Amino acid sequence: SQTIHQWPATLVQPVGSPLSLECTVEGTSNPNLYWYRQAAGRGLQLLFYSVGIGQISSEVPQNLSASRPQDRQFILSSKKLLLSDSGFYLCAWKITSGTYNEQFFGPGTRLTVL
């Protein structure tokens, strides 16, 4: 069966510090991968998605970047965090073949920027 891991679960960082959040998927190959953010009291906003190694698409301009160095690894980064980067970050994956439409989410990372 497929599983998706995210770490760390919680993170408190000062403004201006760098960020690296990691997401890995097990039990599937060549998944589509996604990074979402849920700000306090708001819905899920798609930040980045990837259809393959090294292929990253950004949905919104921001202070963050994403990379996919391996097939089942997706990394969210920032060189200098802003207060507005605080939120709940979710990684998700989806089967690329067939007619599957569902995305499956990881447990999330709570980021607080102080």
Place this chain on the structure above:
Amino acid sequence: DQQVKQNSPSLSVQEGRISILNCDYTNSMFDYFLWYKKYPAEGPTFLISISSIKDKNEDGRFTVFLNKSAKHLSLHIVPSQPGDSAVYFCAARSTGSARQLTFGSGTQLTVLP
């Protein structure tokens, strides 16, 4: 511009009664719709979905209805149980290459015992 809207941020229902969660969308190119359930500090879990070629899909206590002409979908939970208390997100799939999902802002459902 919000393409998927959940206009009710919260809903309270008595245990055993029906819960109806609503969602509206503006993009007529959306061709697939999903509902997710989310508990605090956890990732959303997939609940039920419906293709735009259908108007109803049922799975146990959960039924999703789609009214394409009104660009409206709803999730019915009957009977509601206290364990159903969570935030419910509706999502719509675009026809983009990665089949991105656009999520609504969520509705907090509270089922009262």
